[in-house]
Amino acid sequence: MCGIVGVISKTPVNQLIYDALLLLQHRGQDAAGIVTMQGTKCYMHKARGMVRDVFRTRDMRALPGSVGLGQVRYPTAGNAYSEEEAQPFYVNAPFGLVLVHNGNLTNARALKAELCEVDRRHINTESDTEVLLNVLAHELEAAARDLPLTPDEVFKAVAAVHRRLEGSYAVVALVAGHGLLAFRDPFGIRPLGLGRSAEGNVVVASESVALEGTGHRFERDVAPGEAIFVDLEGRVHARQCAARHALKPCMFEYVYLARPDSVLDGISVYQARLELGETLAQRVISTMPPSQIDVVIPVPESSRPSAMQLAQRIGKPYREGFVKNRYVGRTFIMPGQAVRRRSVRQKLNAIALEFRGRAVLLVDDSIVRGTTSQEIVAMAREAGARRVYLASAAPPVRYPNIYGIDMPTKEELIAHGRSVEQIRAFIGADALIYQDVDAMKRVVGALNPALDGFEASCFDGHYVTGAPRAADLAALEAQRRLQFDGDDEARASSPLTLQGTEEG
Numbered sequence: 001m002c003g004i005v006g007v008i009s010k011t012p013v014n015q016l017i018y019d020a021l022l023l024l025q026h027r028g029q030d031a032a033g034i035v036t037m038q039g040t041k042c043y044m045h046k047a048r049g050m051v052r053d054v055f056r057t058r059d060m061r062a063l064p065g066s067v068g069l070g071q072v073r074y075p076t077a078g079n080a081y082s083e084e085e086a087q088p089f090y091v092n093a094p095f096g097l098v099l100v101h102n103g104n105l106t107n108a109r110a111l112k113a114e115l116c117e118v119d120r121r122h123i124n125t126e127s128d129t130e131v132l133l134n135v136l137a138h139e140l141e142a143a144a145r146d147l148p149l150t151p152d153e154v155f156k157a158v159a160a161v162h163r164r165l166e167g168s169y170a171v172v173a174l175v176a177g178h179g180l181l182a183f184r185d186p187f188g189i190r191p192l193g194l195g196r197s198a199e200g201n202v203v204v205a206s207e208s209v210a211l212e213g214t215g216h217r218f219e220r221d222v223a224p225g226e227a228i229f230v231d232l233e234g235r236v237h238a239r240q241c242a243a244r245h246a247l248k249p250c251m252f253e254y255v256y257l258a259r260p261d262s263v264l265d266g267i268s269v270y271q272a273r274l275e276l277g278e279t280l281a282q283r284v285i286s287t288m289p290p291s292q293i294d295v296v297i298p299v300p301e302s303s304r305p306s307a308m309q310l311a312q313r314i315g316k317p318y319r320e321g322f323v324k325n326r327y328v329g330r331t332f333i334m335p336g337q338a339v340r341r342r343s344v345r346q347k348l349n350a351i352a353l354e355f356r357g358r359a360v361l362l363v364d365d366s367i368v369r370g371t372t373s374q375e376i377v378a379m380a381r382e383a384g385a386r387r388v389y390l391a392s393a394a395p396p397v398r399y400p401n402i403y404g405i406d407m408p409t410k411e412e413l414i415a416h417g418r419s420v421e422q423i424r425a426f427i428g429a430d431a432l433i434y435q436d437v438d439a440m441k442r443v444v445g446a447l448n449p450a451l452d453g454f455e456a457s458c459f460d461g462h463y464v465t466g467a468p469r470a471a472d473l474a475a476l477e478a479q480r481r482l483q484f485d486g487d488d489e490a491r492a493s494s495p496l497t498l499q500g501t502e503e504g
Helices: 012-024 056-059 108-119 130-143 152-162 210-214 251-257 269-287 304-314 337-347 371-382 420-427 437-445 470-481 490-491
Strands: 003-008 031-038 041-048 065-071 089-091 097-105 167-175 179-184 192-197 203-204 218-219 226-230 236-240 295-298 323-324 348-350 361-364 388-394 431-434
Touching: 003 012, 003 097, 012 031, 012 056, 012 203, 031 097, 031 269, 065 167, 065 179, 089 236, 097 130, 097 371, 108 203, 108 348, 130 167, 130 251, 152 179, 152 226, 152 236, 179 203, 179 371, 192 210, 192 295, 192 337, 218 470, 236 269, 251 269, 251 437, 269 304, 269 323, 269 388, 269 431, 295 304, 295 337, 304 361, 323 361, 337 348, 348 371, 361 371, 371 388, 371 420, 420 431
Parallel strands: 295 361, 361 388, 388 431
Antiparallel strands: 003 065, 003 203, 031 041, 031 065, 089 097, 097 167, 167 179, 179 226, 192 203, 192 218, 226 236, 323 348
8 A cells, every 4th residue: 555646737746745745645655756847857866754743844945847756655565664665766768767666476486587587677566666667668668669658559559568567556657758548457455536726736646645636637537447648738648558447446445444434436434334234333333232332432543433423323332532642653673572562551541530430431443453343342441341342343354465465474364263262262352343344345346337237355255366375475475584584663654554553
């Protein structure tokens, strides 16, 4: 999961891209980067850290030009600690290409070998984004050899890229001296939208909030498999480049990842979470009498709409029982389980008044490892709760995610191979209620009947691009283990912890 943005304008774009990245900061806090283009020369600054820390005044002044792109990184492949693997990535031939990517290539290992042995292109990092960039560069060179680069050649290259890539990818690239290219994988797993301003800016970004928050009108989503090429005059060319395509966006975007004020593929994220609260309320009612519940309390922050709707549906008061500290960074203490507990205690504090002597129903957006949920239940008891029930707005996370969300290996998933009763006992709640998978798909899908379904593999085990090969899955799992090797604090500070609470 990352946030990406690209802009073609008549005026300098450095501040615009910076502002858009701030609006996408929830999609990645590990690194940030901006590249701008003036004529055919590229100017780049990228580093590890949050947007506000990576870019100083001197850095912004060194980013001239009216064309550019940017990214906030949440690493799910490659080395989480390498400055070199912060995006954007650049390659000088053909034309000069700069690229940012949101998603995860499931066949990156095979592609890397193919690029080296067949295409004669060198890959210098472990990042699948560098692999993607070199595949695009190779196909552009093949499509435009001895020809001027026109939209037709660009679209021919993207069609070849689609044939080679597997997995999820929303991509924005700059072609030096020619324009901006954006495309989305044939299933539309990761989001990408197009917007314009009254002044003639053309912007693509991961979420509609990044367009609207920078003064642009959201125009439409980039279709799955579609490529959009914006020339330097701001003319937009679009073409479907995938032989087969279907709109099956990632369900976890609606459950957790996206901002509630965004609209993705015609679905309001906020409305989707309200609907999840409605169906979760039905599960609660069928599990236990609402008379046993005194109050409904959300676990900040993305569970709030679901918790509000649930409370209204069962006729119980909704209260804010936890206060979140937004300014806690990494503590750099010795790794281990104690780090995760300390991280939760630093980020959340219970308001004892809302818990004392009450039977509380806590509502969280999802439960991944279960260790954070365990700590939150303990906090509620320490604050004086008489009984603590826990409801998850998402179904049990039983399978690894291979499309760009840092769902850990299946052995770390609390729901993998365990019954709900076993999970409840581990967490320490008096009752545990999960969302139903089919109900989740039905109510969110009803918000846009044009959808062909959802990518919900972490819940149902069905991978829309096909079951991952054992070797590729093993490689992805090995990368995940290396991501936070010896650094549980880094894992506890991942976006799945910073936006909500459950570590990802």
